[in-house]
Amino acid sequence: MKEQFLLELKKLFNLQNKDIEISSLKEQLESIPISIEKLNQQIQQLQQSVEINKSDLKQIQLQLKQKEGDIRSIEEKINKHNSELNSVKTNEQYKALLNEIQSLKLEKDKIETEILELLSKQDDANNKIKIFDKELNEKKSGIEKQIVELKTQQQVIEQQILQKESERQTLSNDINPKYLEIYEHVRKNRDGIALAIVKDKACGVCNMRLTQQEINEVSKYEEFILCESCSRILYIQEDLEK
Secondary structure: OHHHHHHHHHHHHHHHHHHHHHHHHHHHHHHHHHHHHHHHHHHHHHHHHHHHHHHHHHHHHHHHHHHHHHHHHHHHHHHHHHHHOOOOOOHHHHHHHHHHHHHHHHHHHHHHHHHHHHHHHHHHHHHHHHHHHHHHHHHHHHHHHHHHHHHHHHHHHHHHHHHHHHHHHHHHHOOOHHHHHHHHHHHHHOOOOOEEEEEOOEEOOOOOEOOHHHHHHHHHOOOOOEOOOOOOEEEOHHHHOO
């Protein structure tokens, strides 16, 4: 009876190892889409940096166009007033035109200064676009390569999971249904871990201290002895290795 029970426990131990392998693979699989999304976000952020600077450049170019139009308008007014100087009849009118021409020249000087500042900003924006474009091109190819590798890894892990699940089914089919049912119940309610090793007179999972009587009961291998704290099935590693 003990030998048969111990044999079933060994089978459950192997099954748990297989479940741990499957769980680990599934965790890896779940992390891959997250990693891919983070990499895609890096590309998007670089693209946004380029687009923001292109938008800034467009605004600067529109301002330049407007300022250049203002300059042309002022020059037309200055030329008009210079022509009018020859036809005025009084000194007051002559002085008024000269003042207007001077005022227009000052305004023109101011706008020309603003144009120089805008041209400097335009150069800066163009340089930033070149830098971000270069960074985007350099990093994009590397990031896309990482994404391809992750997708390949994803396919490999999916195949590994299928293989492991097939192996698990084979193991399950060889276990007494009564014991398998208890194992599955405990596993589903205890974070995927149904068996707990007895280590240093304590449960190896929750560290609950065990009495010598409880350890003796475990070593009889007549029935499942559950940890009073975490309700996992207790076993002694040395016995499974015999």
